[in-house]
Amino acid sequence: MASDAEQRYLAAMADLGDGPVRSADVALRAGYKDRGSTSVLRESIPVPADIGPMAETLIRELSLEGYSEVEFRRDASGRPFLMEINSRLSASVEIAVRAGVDFPLLLYQWAAGEPISRVRSYRCGRRMRFLQGDVEWLKEALRDPGHPDAPRPTAAIATFLAAFARRTGYDYWDRNDPAPAALVASRVARSLPGRIARVLRHPRSLATAQVEPQ
Numbered sequence: 398m399a400s401d402a403e404q405r406y407l408a409a410m411a412d413l414g415d416g417p418v419r420s421a422d423v424a425l426r427a428g429y430k431d432r433g434s435t436s437v438l439r440e441s442i443p444v445p446a447d448i449g450p451m452a453e454t455l456i457r458e459l460s461l462e463g464y465s466e467v468e469f470r471r472d473a474s475g476r477p478f479l480m481e482i483n484s485r486l487s488a489s490v491e492i493a494v495r496a497g498v499d500f501p502l503l504l505y506q507w508a509a510g511e512p513i514s515r516v517r518s519y520r521c522g523r524r525m526r527f528l529q530g531d532v533e534w535l536k537e538a539l540r541d542p543g544h545p546d547a548p549r550p551t552a553a554i555a556t557f558l559a560a561f562a563r564r565t566g567y568d569y570w571d572r573n574d575p576a577p578a579a580l581v582a583s584r585v586a587r588s589l590p591g592r593i594a595r596v597l598r599h600p601r602s603l604a605t606a607q608v609e610p611q
Contacts, residue, residue, distance in 0.1 A: 408452035408467045409493050413507045418516050419444055420493040437530035441496040441523045448477050464500050492525040495566050524565040
């Protein structure tokens, strides 16, 4: 798990006309070469006492309606700094849904003029993992151990494997709807021959290739 100075905090808010519906999560792991890269391991947490009011004020002052995601990063002293505001549904909304805040459903009810479901609380400590991105994180750590933000190779491998030991949800995977996971798996499988061929033609490319941010 990264230190607080390296963590990103996301406050998800929905202004649906009857007070904000909100949740929060922390990025436990993300690509360290690109500080704006996709988080690959995140956990639902209570809305922080400092970040929550700031996010609500921003959304209110900007007159944003519907769903917004406000991202902060803390410095070494724990002070939060605003990184960005996404006034749209994003990939990280899945952890809020699995924690008990179904923002897409709430937005549908709001837009359709239907009664909006009450959300009184949500489950904290739920984890979501982007496995493909986590594999890329491990590759980054192993091929560039000299990077100042990279963990030691043995620590990186141990951290990667330890995530399997804890109950965790996975992006794209839902046993009641396996189609998205099957689509992603098929795309990865189709890309493997080309990747292997490039490595065989240029063996050093494996050590120098950069992961494209998502």
